[in-house]
Amino acid sequence: MGGFLPRGDDRGDHRSWFHESAQHLGGVKVPCPKAKISAFEQHGLFTMTHAPLIIVSTRVMPHEIGGVCVKAVQNIFPDFFIENVPGEEQFPVIRETVELTCEGLAPDRLLELLAEQRILDTALDAMSLNLQATSTSFLISRQAAMSRKVAFVLDTERTIGGIIEVMLESEDLVDWLQEATWHPGRREIPRTVGDELSMRSDGSVTEWFDGKGRSTIQTDD
Numbered sequence: 086m087g088g089f090l091p092r093g094d095d096r097g098d099h100r101s102w103f104h105e106s107a108q109h110l111g112g113v114k115v116p117c118p119k120a121k122i123s124a125f126e127q128h129g130l131f132t133m134t135h136a137p138l139i140i141v142s143t144r145v146m147p148h149e150i151g152g153v154c155v156k157a158v159q160n161i162f163p164d165f166f167i168e169n170v171p172g173e174e175q176f177p178v179i180r181e182t183v184e185l186t187c188e189g190l191a192p193d194r195l196l197e198l199l200a201e202q203r204i205l206d207t208a209l210d211a212m213s214l215n216l217q218a219t220s221t222s223f224l225i226s227r228q229a230a231m232s233r234k235v236a237f238v239l240d241t242e243r244t245i246g247g248i249i250e251v252m253l254e255s256e257d258l259v260d261w262l263q264e265a266t267w268h269p270g271r272r273e274i275p276r277t278v279g280d281e282l283s284m285r286s287d288g289s290v291t292e293w294f295d296g297k298g299r300s301t302i303q304t305d306d
Contacts, residue, residue, distance in 0.1 A: 134264055137255030142186040143227060143247060145171050147179075155185065157230040158249055161198065162190045195251075196265055198235045205266040206276055210284035211237035212253070213262055221262075222252045 141162050145151045151171030158165045165187045171180060199208045212223050228246025229236035238244050255261055259278050266276075276282060 134257045134261040135255065136192060136265075137253040137258055137261055138188070139190045139192055140186065140188045140252040140254075141165055141190055141249060142184055142252075143249045145183045145185060146247070147182060149247070151183070151185070153231075154227065154247065157227045157247075158185075160230050160233045161195050161225065161235065161249065162187075162192075163194055164190050192265065195235065198233065199266065200268070202235060204235070205268045206282075207237065207284065208235075209262060209266040209276060209278065212251075212266075213259075213278045214284070215240075216258070216262075216278065219256050219258055220252065220254045221258060222250060224248045224250055 139162075141158060143154055143158050145154050151167075155165065155167055155170050167185050167187065170185070171183050199205050213221060215222050224238040224240065225248065226236040226238050226244050226246065227249050228244070230249060231246070238248055253262075262278055263276070274282075
């Protein structure tokens with residue numbers, strides 16, 4: 086597979102910063118490493134649509150240890166680089182919530198984990214739920230990431246251990262999502278963004294069989 090990294094002209098623009106919001110999140114801009122050539126890109130199995138710009142962020146609450154939070158994110162996005170990570174403080178903690186954000190990351194490890202966990206169809210649905218033209222965003226559990234697992238979280242869910250927010254931006258985003266989550270099973274049961282088999286907005290799945298065990302999926306013989 087090729088193109089699992091930002092476009093060639095983006096590889097040197099790998100930025101990382103602390104993001105300020107209405108919650109008075111603080112921090113400083115830090116230097117960033119250059120993204121490496123993707124292992125997927127070296128395989129050359131087929132030409133992929135250019136990968137989107139990927140922006141990843143997570144919030145470190147006053148009671149949380151910044152290094153632990155960053156390590157969880159790095160289990161999914163190894164090039165998530167933050168220079169000034171909030172450390173562990175003694176009670177009472179006076180530090181406020183800090184949002185750590187890194188832009189221009191590679192999706193290689195994320196896609197590897199999705200394939201290993203065999204949740205590529207779920208990933209296609211979850212990553213496209215908030216799709217708007219050329220951008221989308223989704224949440225994954227930071228607690229699951231600690232165990233090198235990907236667990237998608239709905240916007241309306243409350244989850245223990247924090248979340249990781251991922252934003253994707255690309256003119257060819259729909260094509261990339263479908264290609265990046267492709268697996269051999271789609272030769273028999275094709276999937277596309279927003280099709281009749283897609284996960285619903287509340288997270289419920291579309292059943293493949295009705296109450297009498299009859300298939301609800303139409304395939305071409």
